[in-house]
Amino acid sequence: MEDPEIASLLEANLKFYEAFSTLDIEAMDHVWEPSDRTRCMHPGWPLITGWQEVRQSWDNIFNNTTMMHFIITEAHPVIEGDIGWVDCIENVTSLVDGRAASFAARSTNIFAKSGDRWLMVHHHASP
Amino acid sequence: MEDPEIASLLEANLKFYEAFSTLDIEAMDHVWEPSDRTRCMHPGWPLITGWQEVRQSWDNIFNNTTMMHFIITEAHPVIEGDIGWVDCIENVTSLVDGRAASFAARSTNIFAKSGDRWLMVHHHASP
Numbered sequence: 001m002e003d004p005e006i007a008s009l010l011e012a013n014l015k016f017y018e019a020f021s022t023l024d025i026e027a028m029d030h031v032w033e034p035s036d037r038t039r040c041m042h043p044g045w046p047l048i049t050g051w052q053e054v055r056q057s058w059d060n061i062f063n064n065t066t067m068m069h070f071i072i073t074e075a076h077p078v079i080e081g082d083i084g085w086v087d088c089i090e091n092v093t094s095l096v097d098g099r100a101a102s103f104a105a106r107s108t109n110i111f112a113k114s115g116d117r118w119l120m121v122h123h124h125a126s127p
Numbered sequence: 128m129e130d131p132e133i134a135s136l137l138e139a140n141l142k143f144y145e146a147f148s149t150l151d152i153e154a155m156d157h158v159w160e161p162s163d164r165t166r167c168m169h170p171g172w173p174l175i176t177g178w179q180e181v182r183q184s185w186d187n188i189f190n191n192t193t194m195m196h197f198i199i200t201e202a203h204p205v206i207e208g209d210i211g212w213v214d215c216i217e218n219v220t221s222l223v224d225g226r227a228a229s230f231a232a233r234s235t236n237i238f239a240k241s242g243d244r245w246l247m248v249h250h251h252a253s254p
Contacts, residue, residue: 087249124253
């Protein structure tokens with residue numbers, strides 16, 4: 001059986017992609033740590049820092065996106081104390097600003113434990 | 128004054144780029160945690176996992192590189208318990224396989240505390 005801590009970290013990682021694929025900003029609110037230390041690096045974007053700006057970036061993305069579908073592969077979790085990180089491959093099919101695209105991105109996601117939940121503090125995705 | 132823990136994390140981050148720019152595999156030995164959980168994502172390369180393979184990748188890079196110069200900017204450190212991470216911009220000038228290049232990469236580097244040292248466990252660089 002999988003370690004329950006590892007399973008909950010992997011679940012938090014999948015919840016992020018679920019919020020992304022349902023274009024649901026309130027689900028994103030539950031995924032991220034609402035703190036100044038959050039950092040988000042969308043492929044090809046400038047760095048976004050702090051939850052307020054990170055949230056605004058998701059709002060902008062969701063407003064311009066018709067469809068976003070993820071298949072997450074090769075997810076690899078590590079936990080040390082109250083920090084966990086997952087790297088994975090995002091296999092993406094999207095319809096953004098009327099343009100359809102299929103591509104793979106590599107992602108490093110860092111989570112911090114808050115009570116019994118893992119909250120995202122750092123997202124770095126690259127082509 | 129800067130927090131001494133933050134200063135030592137930032138120093139570990141710079142030691143990594145120093146080892147990279149001096150093409151010094153023994154310096155890399157001192158930068159990385161020699162464990163199976165180390166993961167390394169060079170821009171455009173497949174994922175490399177575990178210290179043995181990570182070390183081999185540096186050896187290969189160093190053997191094909193004549194010159195590598197970094198200016199690190201916008202380094203941003205976070206510490207939580209025995210884990211620290213730094214994201215930064217790598218402003219790179221290089222001569223690899225006889226080809227000169229200047230480019231910027233964005234990097235997420237994760238370090239684990241070992242005694243009084245921070246050792247790299249995860250490096251993700253992207254264009």
